[in-house]
Amino acid sequence: MSRHPDTQVLRYTAFSADPEGGNPAGVVLDASGLDGAAMLAVAAELGYSESAFLTGRGEPAGAGAPGAREYTIRYFSPKAEVPFCGHATVATALALAERDGPGDLVFNTLAGTVPVTVTREGAELRATLTSVEPDVMDIAPDDLAEALAALDWPAAGLDPALPPRIAFAGARHLVLAAATRERLADLSYDFARLEALMHRLDLTTLQLVWRAAPDVFHVRDPFPVGGVVEDPATGAAAAAFGAYLRDQGLVPEAVVLTLHQGEDMGRPGTLTVELRADDARVQVSGTGTRIGG
Structure with a gap:
């Protein structure tokens, strides 16, 4: 049709x-x-x-x-x-x-x-x-090495306090935490190589993050499997990331988090992520507006 x-x-x-x-x-x-x-x-x-x-x-x-x-x-x-x-x-x-x-x-x-x-x-x-019920999974060392190679990120550039994991809250995302804001800003990756890995691991995006404060993060999301170099604001990944932080014990059981995304693309946005002590699911909220009236 x-x-x-x-x-x-x-x-x-x-x-x-x-x-x-x-x-x-x-x-x-x-x-x-x-x-x-x-x-x-x-x-x-x-x-x-x-x-x-x-x-x-x-x-x-x-x-x-x-x-x-x-x-x-x-x-x-x-x-x-x-x-x-x-x-x-x-x-x-x-x-x-x-x-x-x-x-x-x-x-x-x-x-x-x-x-x-x-x-x-x-x-x-x-x-x-x-979100739907989330899940957080380990990533095999060889797959992590391939992701870092596709990104051209050295393993030493990762934040050891936020270990790499695959997180799901409706779609699968690989969470990688940069040790510095400069590392997060330096995103120039091998599109075909990362796309191939993501298809093999059934990933929707990579959730690349830098922790600015206990409850504030800057994030970026390569999306080659969608035919897009980078997603400017990613609610599914935000939900998965909230589940990841809770699973790893990196935030309180009940907390409101602020994610800044799109700044490096010139399309800044803010995503609010809420974790609740009595619910495994994750809430993501934000404003929006019609384009073109």
Whole structure:
């Protein structure tokens, strides 16, 4: 099926109230007339790291989420479908809130069920997603060595206090911590080599981080498997990183973290990550705005 000529594609940026900041995403609020190939074609034409496509018309959610509207959502990079995308989730939730008003949503993704709440804070809307159950895994020494070689990062340039791990909260991300802000800023990697490793390990991005304070981090996310050199603000990786920090005992059981991303790309954004003592899942929140009015 080809793209229907009446398909309306909205453009939003997530994790910044400035359309020149954060991470842009395409949003199709009614993709019921599109198949996967057509969705991929839309995403490729837009060229954003991901775009989101809603099917169905927002039926009332089940008993576990009274008052919420429930949708099935699919995410596509310019090269392939991905199981979950945080920034496109935020963008879609904000688009729905502008159309229908703030409130509770339930998104059924390939990775599982993701509740989202949109609230109004003054003139801004803020979306908060709750991840699926996370997991944190070791990475084999040979795979770590290959990742560092593709990045051209020496092992001595890593922060020993934040050990490399693969973290999952809807998608898999390799967490690597730089010892200095300068190391994080120096990102010029072998695209094909890193892409091959990421396909082999089923990684969506690399979550490259530098710890500026106990609860503040600067992060960058190479995304060659999506056909994108770098993602400007990555909600799925932020959720996975929160799970990683808790798993490694690097933050309190209940804490709010601030992640700064996109500064080195000229698209600064802020992601807020909340860990709760009574819930293994991770909350990620941020603002956003429509691009182009």
